[in-house]
Amino acid sequence: MIATVPHPGIDAAIDDALARIRTRADSLGSGFTALAEALARAAQGGKRFRPALVSASFDAFGGDPRNASALAPVAAAFELLHTAFVVHDDVIDHDTVRRGIPNIAGEFRRRGLAGGADAAGSALLGDAAAILAGDLLLHEALRLVALADVDAATRERLFEIFDDAVYVSAAGELADVENSVVEDCADPEAIFDAAFNKTAVYSFSAPLRAGALLAGAGATSLDVIDRAGGRLGLAFQLVDDLIGAFGTAEQAGRESGGDLRESKRTPLVALARQTPTWPRVNDAIAVAHTGPIAVREAQRALEESGARARLRRLVAETLDDVRGMSADTSLTPAAGMLLRDLADAVERRVP
The missing domain is CATH 1.10.600.10 (Farnesyl Diphosphate Synthase)
Structure with missing residues (x-):
């Protein structure tokens, strides 16, 4: 949609934030590790046009690429914000599939069923996982802004x-x-x-x-x-x-x-x-x-x-x-x- 090449550091900043969630999760239990992995999958495959808009606007207003250290993390924050909203929207809409595959709620419903939960229990687990995943993404988005070099x-x-x-x-x-x-x-x-x-x-x-x-x-x-x-x-x-x-x-x-x-x-x-x-x-x-x-x-x-x-x-x-x-x-x-x-x-x- 946007006729511009996004700043090359944006994808890396997104990946770093997702990797940080996974690293923190490793010491907090297998369920949380599974959540971090599901969250990373949820953040993949999008058009990422919101970060591209940040980059395009920066370039259009004559931003100096030599002073662009804050551009990638701020742009990445918008992608994490978007993913958080999407994850929460799926809970609101009771959706368990996105792009033809189980979303976070869908994955954790399956996890609940595999662990012996009944339908109501697995639905509760799926919704809880998705809500918490969205919360983590919101936190990481704001963290990127808080630590940006500005x-x-x-x-x-x-x-x-x-x-x-x-x-x-x-x-x-x-x-x-x-x-x-x-x-x-x-x-x-x-x-x-x-x-x-x-x-x-x-x-x-x-x-x-x-x-x-x-x-x-x-x-x-x-x-x-x-x-x-x-x-x-x-x-x-x-x-x-x-x-x-x-x-x-x-x-x-x-x-x-x-x-x-x-x-x-x-x-x-x-x-x-x-x-x-x-x-x-x-x-x-x-x-x-x-x-x-x-x-x-x-x-x-x-x-x-x-x-x-x-x-x-x-x-x-x-x-x-x-x-x-x-x-x-x-x-x-x-x-x-x-x-x-x-x-x-x-x-x-x-x-």
């Missing part, structure tokens, strides 16, 4: 960036879950806020801002890159919602129409709720879990309601905002180009 003022500002990323993301996840379980559907504004908070800050605004900060960008530039990152993150999440409803199995990484099968209350559904055809859409989504024919009917109902077209327009408008911000005179030409490249990359994902 002056005290920069460290304080980096912690402010991470503080915002964690708090806003937690609020977004909680709101998303609450919106999905309460009887009354939240208003569209609340659903869009949850969509923004879940992803935009920790995945876009915070990494871009951190890289710019490490490069020595000024306050105005930092504000522009922060706002543009927020708009990019919102567009990215809205595209994810379109993919979750209309994307191919290859795009979604699971069966097509997964969000419809799960009756998720996404911005797409919120927009459909505002149309005269909502009763038909609602009825179609209610039975989408029954199979592919019902999924296709829900997709048709959403399409005919105009919600899909309206959400695609919102994505386009949001990305146009980013392109407008990219021309801000406080940005370097390379930073402006980075924002435009990212906007184009998000746009290419639209199903």
Whole structure:
């Protein structure tokens, strides 16, 4: 997604943090060693685009590679933060498989069953292992920032960036879950806020801002890159919602129409709720879990309601905002180009 080569030290910093967890685990029992190994597997195979954003922003703002000792650990911290959120999300969603193989919860459910636990006991063990693994990753992410080779003022500002990323993301996840379980559907504004908070800050605004900060960008530039990152993150999440409803199995990484099968209350559904055809859409989504024919009917109902077209327009408008911000005179030409490249990359994902 990002047309740049990540800093070569980032992968090493991630590997070092995971190795540290394993080293600490070796003296704390076989169960904890198994957790460290499962955690390392969970951290492998991702796109690692958040660390790449830190690196790309650093380069775009003219960061001096000779003074880049803090870049790798700070960028690595964003990948560990992301993995922690993913691990915790799987617990929230009761998922035991990721990318076609057992995730941490799934591995420890199997471990429990192999040790003689019943189904309830093995489920408890799986959830506990995943929660603790996410906690360890959060700790290691903050440890990397705490030990980064920066002056005290920069460290304080980096912690402010991470503080915002964690708090806003937690609020977004909680709101998303609450919106999905309460009887009354939240208003569209609340659903869009949850969509923004879940992803935009920790995945876009915070990494871009951190890289710019490490490069020595000024306050105005930092504000522009922060706002543009927020708009990019919102567009990215809205595209994810379109993919979750209309994307191919290859795009979604699971069966097509997964969000419809799960009756998720996404911005797409919120927009459909505002149309005269909502009763038909609602009825179609209610039975989408029954199979592919019902999924296709829900997709048709959403399409005919105009919600899909309206959400695609919102994505386009949001990305146009980013392109407008990219021309801000406080940005370097390379930073402006980075924002435009990212906007184009998000746009290419639209199903």
